[in-house]
Amino acid sequence: xxxxxxxxxxxxxxxxxxxxxxxxxxxxxxxxxxxxxxxxxxxxxxxxxxxxxxxxxxxxxxxxxxxxxxxxxxxxxxxxxxxxxxxxxxxxxxxxxxxxxxxxxxxxxxxxxx
Amino acid sequence: xxxxxxxxxxxxxxxxxxxxxxxxxxxxxxxxxxxxxxxxxxxxxxxxxxxxxxxxxxxxxxxxxxxxxxxxxxxxxxxxxxxxxxxxxxxxxxxxxxxxxxxxxxxxxxxxx
Numbered sequence: 001x002x003x004x005x006x007x008x009x010x011x012x013x014x015x016x017x018x019x020x021x022x023x024x025x026x027x028x029x030x031x032x033x034x035x036x037x038x039x040x041x042x043x044x045x046x047x048x049x050x051x052x053x054x055x056x057x058x059x060x061x062x063x064x065x066x067x068x069x070x071x072x073x074x075x076x077x078x079x080x081x082x083x084x085x086x087x088x089x090x091x092x093x094x095x096x097x098x099x100x101x102x103x104x105x106x107x108x109x110x111x112x113x114x
Numbered sequence: 115x116x117x118x119x120x121x122x123x124x125x126x127x128x129x130x131x132x133x134x135x136x137x138x139x140x141x142x143x144x145x146x147x148x149x150x151x152x153x154x155x156x157x158x159x160x161x162x163x164x165x166x167x168x169x170x171x172x173x174x175x176x177x178x179x180x181x182x183x184x185x186x187x188x189x190x191x192x193x194x195x196x197x198x199x200x201x202x203x204x205x206x207x208x209x210x211x212x213x214x215x216x217x218x219x220x221x222x223x224x225x226x227x
Contacts (some may be wrong), residue, residue, distance in 0.1 A: 041219060042201065042218045045214055089153070099213075100207060100215055101160050102160075105159070106157055107156055107157055110155075
């Protein structure tokens with residue numbers, strides 16, 4: 001079955017360390033997205049990519065970096081510059097043939113800084 | 115982008131209809147109303163969307179007022195599995211790979227036995 005796989009499901013990071021969250025999709029979607037969710041809050045857009053080798057900052061890109069070398073993969077690196085990285089991170093993709101109703105989300109990675 | 119206002123939380127009895135309101139008084143003519151929901155610790159799931167006509171699918175119905183300044187998502191027979199946060203989002207229906215969803219805090223719907 002096609003879908004989006006995020007790994008790991010839970011991740012612990014020491015302060016000052018960089019960590020990379022994986023997002024892989026086999027839906028042949030061009031657009032991919034990273035969102036951050038804090039407890040009791042909605043989702044906030046970190047970065048998005050509309051095509052391979054291209055990506056744009058979202059509303060809260062500071063302290064994060066991404067790459068889009070392959071259509072299937074859109075990893076997110078949480079750097080030491082991100083002051084409050086503990087959150088639930090969601091990856092999504094969308095087919096260009098569909099409007100904003102065509103989002104598919106992964107099951108998320110919960111990052112905790114210890 | 116038009117902003118939306120939703121109640122923070124609502125309760126519904128199992129088997130009854132759940133009616134979730136959304137105000138979007140600044141919506142523009144080319145903006146759609148989308149509804150997504152997020153079950154605890156999972157990614158959001160698309161429910162339904164519409165422009166000005168009422169819409170129905172296997173999951174829900176969407177009623178949009180004639181002036182388009184508000185809408186209501188209706189789950190006709192709520193089950194315990196419908197307990198989730200429901201997001202009302204107003205955006206243009208971008209084609210291609212353009213555009214992205216902007217989420218507010220949504221409505222926490224609790225379906226009770």
